Amino acid sequence: MAESKKYQPDQYGYYGEYGGRYAPEVLIPALEELEECFESAKKDPEFIKELKEAQKNYIGRPTPLCYLENLSDKLGGAKIYLKNEGLAHTGAHKINHCVGQILLAKRMGKKRIVAETGAGQHGLATSSVCARYGMDCHVYMGARDADRQRPNVFWMETLGAEVIPVHHGGKRLKDAVNAALKDWITNVRDSHYLLGSCLGPHPFPEINRYFQKVVGEEIKSQLVEQQRTLPDYVIACVGGGSNAIGAFNEFLEEESVQLIGVEAGGQGPEVGQHAARFQGGRVGVVEGYKSYWLQDEHGQVQDTVSISAGLDYAGIGPLHAFLHDQGRVKYTSATDKEVLEAVKTLAENEGILSALESAHGLVEAIRLAPTLSKDKTIVVNLSGRGEKDLFIFGRHLSSSSFREFIERYAEEFKESDN
Amino acid sequence: MTTKSRLAKALSTIKTGDYPALMTHVVLGYPSLEKSIELVQVMAENGASIIELQIPFSDPMADGPSIMGACEHALSEGVTPSDCLEAMAKLSSKIETPLLFMSYYNLVLNQKGFAKAASDTGCEGLIVPDITPGESKDSFFTECDSENLPVIPLVSPITSETRLKQIANNSTSAPFVYCVSTTGTTGARDKLPEELPAYLNRVKENFSVPRALGFGISEKKHIEQLQGNAEIAIVGSAVINLIKESSNPNTEVANFIQKLSKK
Numbered sequence: 096m097a098e099s100k101k102y103q104p105d106q107y108g109y110y111g112e113y114g115g116r117y118a119p120e121v122l123i124p125a126l127e128e129l130e131e132c133f134e135s136a137k138k139d140p141e142f143i144k145e146l147k148e149a150q151k152n153y154i155g156r157p158t159p160l161c162y163l164e165n166l167s168d169k170l171g172g173a174k175i176y177l178k179n180e181g182l183a184h185t186g187a188h189k190i191n192h193c194v195g196q197i198l199l200a201k202r203m204g205k206k207r208i209v210a211e212t213g214a215g216q217h218g219l220a221t222s223s224v225c226a227r228y229g230m231d232c233h234v235y236m237g238a239r240d241a242d243r244q245r246p247n248v249f250w251m252e253t254l255g256a257e258v259i260p261v262h263h264g265g266k267r268l269k270d271a272v273n274a275a276l277k278d279w280i281t282n283v284r285d286s287h288y289l290l291g292s293c294l295g296p297h298p299f300p301e302i303n304r305y306f307q308k309v310v311g312e313e314i315k316s317q318l319v320e321q322q323r324t325l326p327d328y329v330i331a332c333v334g335g336g337s338n339a340i341g342a343f344n345e346f347l348e349e350e351s352v353q354l355i356g357v358e359a360g361g362q363g364p365e366v367g368q369h370a371a372r373f374q375g376g377r378v379g380v381v382e383g384y385k386s387y388w389l390q391d392e393h394g395q396v397q398d399t400v401s402i403s404a405g406l407d408y409a410g411i412g413p414l415h416a417f418l419h420d421q422g423r424v425k426y427t428s429a430t431d432k433e434v435l436e437a438v439k440t441l442a443e444n445e446g447i448l449s450a451l452e453s454a455h456g457l458v459e460a461i462r463l464a465p466t467l468s469k470d471k472t473i474v475v476n477l478s479g480r481g482e483k484d485l486f487i488f489g490r491h492l493s494s495s496s497f498r499e500f501i502e503r504y505a506e507e508f509k510e511s512d513n
Numbered sequence: 514m515t516t517k518s519r520l521a522k523a524l525s526t527i528k529t530g531d532y533p534a535l536m537t538h539v540v541l542g543y544p545s546l547e548k549s550i551e552l553v554q555v556m557a558e559n560g561a562s563i564i565e566l567q568i569p570f571s572d573p574m575a576d577g578p579s580i581m582g583a584c585e586h587a588l589s590e591g592v593t594p595s596d597c598l599e600a601m602a603k604l605s606s607k608i609e610t611p612l613l614f615m616s617y618y619n620l621v622l623n624q625k626g627f628a629k630a631a632s633d634t635g636c637e638g639l640i641v642p643d644i645t646p647g648e649s650k651d652s653f654f655t656e657c658d659s660e661n662l663p664v665i666p667l668v669s670p671i672t673s674e675t676r677l678k679q680i681a682n683n684s685t686s687a688p689f690v691y692c693v694s695t696t697g698t699t700g701a702r703d704k705l706p707e708e709l710p711a712y713l714n715r716v717k718e719n720f721s722v723p724r725a726l727g728f729g730i731s732e733k734k735h736i737e738q739l740q741g742n743a744e745i746a747i748v749g750s751a752v753i754n755l756i757k758e759s760s761n762p763n764t765e766v767a768n769f770i771q772k773l774s775k776k
Contacts, residue, residue, distance in 0.1 A: 107650055115649055117618055119575045119642045121669040121696050123676065263581065264571065273572055280575065281697040284671065379619045380643070381572050393593050394623030395571040 102347050102414065102423075108297020109385075111420065114413035116296040117380045122276075125283045130298040132203050137305070142198065146306075149194045153227070154184045156309065160317035160474070165444040166461075173327070173467035175460050177447065178314050178342065181480030185223050187216040187450065188310060188338045188478045189291060195306030197224040200287035207231045207286040211275040213240055213268035213334065214405035214452060215247025216479050217291030222256035232256035235274040239266035240404040247483050265398040268334070268408040272382050292335025293412035296383030300412055307341030314474055315345050324472060328463065330355045331476040332455035333426065334370075334405045336412035338478035343424060353425070355463075356415060357455040359401035360428035370399035371428040372411040373419055381409075386416040402431035402487065403451035405479075429458035435491050437461060438481060448481035520611035520637040520688050523562050527723050527744045532776035533736055534562035536725055538615070538749035540580060541566050541597045542587025544756060549587075550600050552756070552766055557610040559767045560774025563745070565640060566604075568597040568616035575642040577700030579750035579757075594624050598634050605635025613665070615640040621653065628653075632660040638688060640665045646683035658686070669693040670712045677719040689723040689745060692716055694730070701731035701751045705738055713742040733773055748773060 108114050116126060136142040150156040159182060163175045180188040200208060208230045212218030218234040225232035234251055238260040241248050251258050264270040272295070279288040293300040293307070311329070318326055329346055331339035333356040346352040361369035372387040379388035381396055389397045389409040401407040418424040429437070437457040441449050449457060453476070460475045467473070481488070489497040527534045537556045539549045556564055569587035573580065597614070605612055614636050621627045621641060631639065639662060646654055646666065657664050666684040668677060668691070684690075692713060695706045709726075716724050726739055727747030731754075736746040755769055756762040 107648065109650060112650075115651075117643045117649065118645070119669075120645050120667045120672060120680075121693060123645060123648065124671050124673060263585070269572070273574065276574055277577070277698050283696050378622075380622055381619050382574070383643070388619070390619070390623070393595075394620045395588060396619075 110414045110417035113386050113416040118296040118383045157313045158182045170464040172464040173471035173473050176474045178476045180478050185220045186480045189217040189220040192303040192306040193220040193224045196289045197228050205287040208289050209233045209278045210289045211235045211271035215244040218251050219247050221289050222251040222254035226254045234258050235271040237267040237271045238262050292337040293340045294335045304340045308344040310341035311345030326474040327471045328353045328473040330456045330459050332357050336415045342476035356426045357459045358428040359406035360430040361400040368400050370401045373426045386413045405452040429455040433458045450479035450481050451484050453478040533739050533746040535774040536563040536747045537561040538565045540583040542590045542592030543583035555763050555767050557608040559770040565613045565615045570617040577698035579753045583753045602634040611637045613638040618644045628656040628660045632662045638663045665691050667691045681719045689725050690720045692726045694728045702729035710742050
C-alpha cells in the first residue's frame with residue numbers, strides 16, 4: 096500500500112521530535128554517503144532484483160504464518176497466529192536487514208564491516224552475509240552477552256568474524272553499540288557500520304525499516320490467504336525495535352489493527368531491574384539519536400536487566416518513541432519469569448522453540464487471547480528461534496540432568512586437551 | 514576583566530607561524546573532584562592558555578580508552594553536572610585562564626537552561642562533539658547564541674570542502690575551530706598523520722579564526738610539528754595517562770605542561 100507521510104522521517108531524519116543525526120562530524124560524510132546510496136538503491140531495479148533473489152533463495156522468504164490451534168483452543172479466546180521469523184536463515188529476522196545492508200555496502204565499495212550484537216542474532220546474520228559477500232567482519236558484543244549467548248559467539252567465529260567482547264559499562268548491548276560506533280569513527284573510510292536495529296543516527300532507523308517491512312507485508316497477504324481478514328492485533332517484542340517495526344509497518348495506516356510492542360520487564364518494575372523504556376525512561380540523546388532512554392536524574396544512562404540479551408538495552412528506536420507518543424502502538428512489558436513460562440508453553444503445545452526475546456511477545460498474546468472473542472485474530476511475530484538460548488533454558492528449565500551433562504562434558508573436554 | 518573577554522584576549526595574542534598555544538583538558542572528578550580542580554589551577558599556573566573541563570558522561574562516544582576510563586571513574590566518585598557547574602564557578606573566580614566545558618549532548622539536554630547556567634559560571638565556550646550545526650532541529654545552538662556562549666565547531670580530515678564552508682557559515686561567532694587530527698577517538702598516539710598540513714591548510718582557507726588541533730597529541734615534538742599549521746595544540750589523554758601512573762600528579766603535570774607550553 097502507498098505509504099503516507101505520517102510515519103516517515105522528515106528531511107533531518109526525525110519522526111516527530113525523535114531520531115535525528117546526533118553524530119560527531121567525522122561520521123557525517125559517511126552517513127550522507129549511506130543515505131545517498133540507500134535512496135538511489137531503492138530506485139534501482141537491479142538492486143531490487145538482487146535483494147528479492149536473496150530474500151527468496153538465501154533467507155528463505157516468505158517465512159510461514161502458522162496458526163497455533165492447540166494454544167488458541169487451550170486459551171479459549173482469540174485465534175493466535177505465529178509469524179515464524181525463526182525459520183529465516185540464521186534463525187531470526189536480523190538477516191533481513193543484514194542482506195539489505197550488505198548489498199548497500201557492496202554498492203558503496205566498502206570491504207570491512209563492523210557491527211554490534213546483543214543476543215548474537217544480528218552478529219550471526221552479519222557474519223553470514225560477510226562470508227557470503229566476501230567482507231571482513233568485526234562484531235562487538237558486551238562481555239556479559241558474549242558469555243550468556245556463547246553458542247552464537249562460536250558460530251560467528253566459525254563464519255570468519257572477529258568477535259570483540261566489550262568490557263565497558265554494563266557489558267551489554269548499549270556498550271557494544273558504543274564500541275562499534277568508535278570502531279566506525281576510526282575506520283570510517285573503508286568500513287560500513289552494519290547497525291542491527293531501527294536505531295542510531297539517521298538514516299539507519301529508516302534503512303532497517305525498509306529491509307524489515309517485508310515481514311508485515313507477508314503477514315498481511317498470508318492472513319488474507321488463510322482466513323480473508325486483517326489481523327485484529329499484531330504483537331512483537333521490542334528491544335531496539337527492528338522486528339516490531341518490520342511486523343507493524345504494513346499496518347500503521349490500518350487503524351483497525353491494534354499494535355502492541357512488548358518490552359523487557361526483567362526482574363520487576365524497580366529502577367535498574369528492567370529494560371522497559373516506556374516505564375521510567377525519559378527523552379535523551381545517546382548513540383546518535385533522540386528517543387526514550389533509561390537514565391538517572393542527571394542524564395547518565397542506566398544499566399538494564401533482562402534475561403534476553405537482545406532486549407537488554409537502555410534506548411529504543413526513535414520511530415517507536417513517536418508511535419508511543421502518537422498512541423498508535425501500545426507498549427507493555429513481560430518479566431523474565433513470564434517469558435520462561437511462555438517458551439515452555441509454546442514448546443509443549445505447538446512444538447516450536449522460541450527465542451527468549453520473541454517470547455516477550457508471546458506473553459502478551461497469552462494474556463490477551465482469553466479476553467477476546469473467538470472471531471478475533473492475534474498475530475505474534477516470533478522474531479527468532481530458541482536454540483541459541485540452550486544454556487539459559489538449561490539452567491532455568493531443565494532438571495539436574497543438563498547440569499550433570501555440562502559438568503561431565505567439561506571434564507572430558509579438559510582431559511581431551513591434555 | 515570579565516570572564517567573557519579572557520578567551521578573546523588569549524586568542525588575540527596567538528599568531529599564525531608562532532609556536533602553538535597550549536589547550537589542556539581535565540575530566541572533572543578524575544582522580545577526584547577536588548584534585549581535578551587543583552589540576553586546572555596547576556595547568557593555569559604552568560602555561561596552559563585555554564583549559565577544557567569535561568563533564569563526565571556514561572557513554573562518551575568520541576572518547577578513547579583513557580578519557581572513557583577517567584569518565585567512568587569520575588561517575589563512580591558521584592560527580593554530577595551541578596558539581597561541574599560549581600567547579601567552573603570556583604575556578605573562573607580564581608584563575609584568569611579562559612575555561613571551556615566539554616561534554617555530550619544528553620547532559621546538556623537534561624540540564625534545563627544549561628547554556629545560561631554555564632555562561633553564568635564563567636564558562637567561555639562549549640565543546641559538544643555529538644551535535645553538529647545544521648544537522649539538528651534542536652534549539653541548542655540558538656540558546657547558546659542568546660547567552661553569547663560560543664559552541665566550538667569541530668572539523669575532521671574527511672570533512673568535505675562543501676561542509677567546511679557550511680560549518681564556517683553556521684558558526685560565525687566561533688572563537689576558534691577544533692580540528693580533529695585523524696579519524697578516530699581521543700587518545701595519545703605516537704605520531705601525527707602525514708596529511709595534516711594539507712588538511713589544516715584547507716581549514717585555514719575556510720575559517721578566519723585560529724585552528725586548534727586535537728586527538729593524538731602527546732609529546733612536545735608533535736606540537737613543534739604543528740608550528741605554522743595550527744595556532745593551538747590540544748592535549749587531553751596524555752595528561753590523563755600521566756595522572757593515572759603518577760604518585761605526585763600535580764608536580765608531574767606542572768612539569769609536563771611547562772615543557773609543552775614553551776618553545
